[in-house]
Amino acid sequence: MKGNISPAGILERMSSAVGNPGIPSPLVAGTDPYAILVGTVVSLRTRDAVTEVVTKRVLKSVPAVADMAAVPVEKLSELLYPAGFYNRKAVQLKKLAQILISKHHGEVPSDRKALEALPGVGGKTAACVVSMAFGVPAICVDVHVHRISNRLGIVKTASPAETEKALMLYFPEELWTPLNHIFVKFGQKICRPQAPRCGGCCFKEWCDYAD
Numbered sequence: 644m645k646g647n648i649s650p651a652g653i654l655e656r657m658s659s660a661v662g663n664p665g666i667p668s669p670l671v672a673g674t675d676p677y678a679i680l681v682g683t684v685v686s687l688r689t690r691d692a693v694t695e696v697v698t699k700r701v702l703k704s705v706p707a708v709a710d711m712a713a714v715p716v717e718k719l720s721e722l723l724y725p726a727g728f729y730n731r732k733a734v735q736l737k738k739l740a741q742i743l744i745s746k747h748h749g750e751v752p753s754d755r756k757a758l759e760a761l762p763g764v765g766g767k768t769a770a771c772v773v774s775m776a777f778g779v780p781a782i783c784v785d786v787h788v789h790r791i792s793n794r795l796g797i798v799k800t801a802s803p804a805e806t807e808k809a810l811m812l813y814f815p816e817e818l819w820t821p822l823n824h825i826f827v828k829f830g831q832k833i834c835r836p837q838a839p840r841c842g843g844c845c846f847k848e849w850c851d852y853a854d
């Protein structure tokens with residue numbers, strides 16, 4: 644990144660650029676750990692608007708871990724459609740709920756390693772759940788966070804896992820949890836995967852990627 648801009652200044656500029664970001668889509672249908680875990684799994688490879696509709700529908704029909712463990716996979720697939728990979732997510736969510744009952748007393752664990760051992764839960768999902776559901780500072784690195792961080796030049800990394808480690812060194816801990824939602828909105832509106840809007844971007848003087 645060219646010139647001086649503080650980590651907090653980066654988030655402030657992004658926030659101003661995107662306006663009111665609303666609340667993260669996995670939180671729209673509920674704020675208990677089970678609802679957040681389901682919403683986060685649904686959100687993978689799925690647009691926010693679809694995540695919100697689908698997560699509400701799933702939680703209305705399958706409101707608790709025990710219900711998820713018992714629901715037929717075919718029924719769950721129907722509820723999850725048109726979320727990305729809805730058939731695979733149906734299998735994963737049912738299996739995940741069965742493991743929560745057999746190994747975690749029917750509760751969502753607050754430990755990242757335990758979460759990452761669940762079907763369909765990778766590092767990004769685990770970070771989102773511990774931060775949103777349990778208030779544990781964590782950086783949820785999705786494709787937007789990875790792309791924008793590298794374009795700006797605040798990290799030079801090849802994978803989201805590397806980006807997470809680098810961003811944890813770059814940003815102070817109090818900014819870890821809000822970072823994802825602001826980066827995602829900035830990535831949807833301005834620093835898009837294709838044809839980023841560099842001409843009107845508030846980072847064009849500093850950004851390594853801008854012309």
Ligand code: SF4
Nearest residue numbers: 834839841844850853
């Ligand atoms: S200048 Fe372009 S590449 Fe850099 S952050 Fe802005 S939109 Fe993204």
